[in-house]
Amino acid sequence: MSKEEVTKNVWVTTHGDQWAVKIAGEEKPLKIFDRKDDALEFAKERAKKEKTELISQKRDGKINLKNSYGHDDPYKKG
Template identity: 45%
Template structure:
């Protein structure tokens, strides 16, 4: 699933690292901090964006580790 952004999102009492469009998480963690570390490594490796969701489901943080679609050169 290279080139698909990575999301860190709550799932029950765990935190999942999951790619856009995936049916299953690539990993699950006991706390958000561990999930963010794993998600960051995955996003950096594939040069995609990392999106971190809060317990309310809203995106609370995002980082680009490759092509940033909002990057403006000029």
């Protein structure tokens, strides 16, 4: 995979009183949600599609979830 093809992590973070799904390094959110659960569901599907990591923050900015959907386990088949 070349440097240009590197996928970036998917983040769930606050956006005012709402929740935003963002791609690392991007200024503009992909999508805004009223409920964090909805944002997480959307972000999870995006992370799976992109084979990257999902990272979620609490309202105070602390990371409370990290899930990898990439090919980081060389022993896992399929």
